[in-house]
Amino acid sequence: MGQLNAGIVPVTPFQQNCTILFDTDDKTGVVVDPGGDIEQILRVLDENKIAVSAIWLTHGHIDHAGGAMDLKDRLGIEIVGPHEDDRPLLANLENQAQRFGLTDPVRNCVPDRFLEEGDIVSFGSHTFSVLHCPGHAPGHVVYFNPVAKFAHVGDVLFRGSVGRTDLPGGDHAALIRSIKEKLLPLGDDIGFICGHGPGGRFGEERRTNPFLI
Numbered sequence: 586m587g588q589l590n591a592g593i594v595p596v597t598p599f600q601q602n603c604t605i606l607f608d609t610d611d612k613t614g615v616v617v618d619p620g621g622d623i624e625q626i627l628r629v630l631d632e633n634k635i636a637v638s639a640i641w642l643t644h645g646h647i648d649h650a651g652g653a654m655d656l657k658d659r660l661g662i663e664i665v666g667p668h669e670d671d672r673p674l675l676a677n678l679e680n681q682a683q684r685f686g687l688t689d690p691v692r693n694c695v696p697d698r699f700l701e702e703g704d705i706v707s708f709g710s711h712t713f714s715v716l717h718c719p720g721h722a723p724g725h726v727v728y729f730n731p732v733a734k735f736a737h738v739g740d741v742l743f744r745g746s747v748g749r750t751d752l753p754g755g756d757h758a759a760l761i762r763s764i765k766e767k768l769l770p771l772g773d774d775i776g777f778i779c780g781h782g783p784g785g786r787f788g789e790e791r792r793t794n795p796f797l798i
């Protein structure tokens with residue numbers, strides 16, 4: 586069994602961290618949040634000879650899910666997640682694209698499978714538990730791998746900040762609850778990748794993030 590590794594491909598004008606999670610030995614993996622720039626994602630997969638078995642979505646915003654249907658069709662793989670509470674957002678991606686003035690083609694998304702709190706998703710020998718973390722978006726999920734002490738937190742938590750809650754379905758109190766009651770208790774030593782900007786560690790955020798202290 587190889588190590589869990591992650592490669593980031595910044596996509597869309599929002600510089601969203603599309604993340605390729607993969608096994609360093611057998612080069613199997615998944616793509617988290619292919620918001621757009623599909624050709625670039627495919628090129629990185631090809632150059633690194635990574636075979637992806639699924640697309641995992643953290644939530645239904647355009648910069649995270651806008652390219653999911655195209656990537657699914659190109660690779661013939663399933664879209665898994667987020668929680669069903671983001672179904673309306675995913676059904677509205679074309680409108681989100683218009684609202685943000687995006688010019689690249691975007692398709693509304695219907696995942697093959699929605700996720701719930703406590704679900705387990707995996708590729709190869711790497712297993713992640715699903716945490717439903719509403720607040721930034723109602724159906725936002727976080728993928729947590731206890732063995733690697735790693736979480737992909739999407740737009741729930743950033744280094745030194747938290748997700749915005751002024752978009753439809755946003756709820757700041759719920760967001761802070763999600764972080765304090767579900768993420769931080771996983772442990773100070775958990776490393777995270779987030780949807781925008783650099784990742785970090787939960788302990789550092791617990792001690793210094795102005796939204797959490």
Ligand SMILES: [Zn+2]
Nearest residue numbers: 644646721740
């Ligand atoms: Zn978002």
Ligand SMILES: [Zn+2]
Nearest residue numbers: 601648740780
């Ligand atoms: Zn985002």
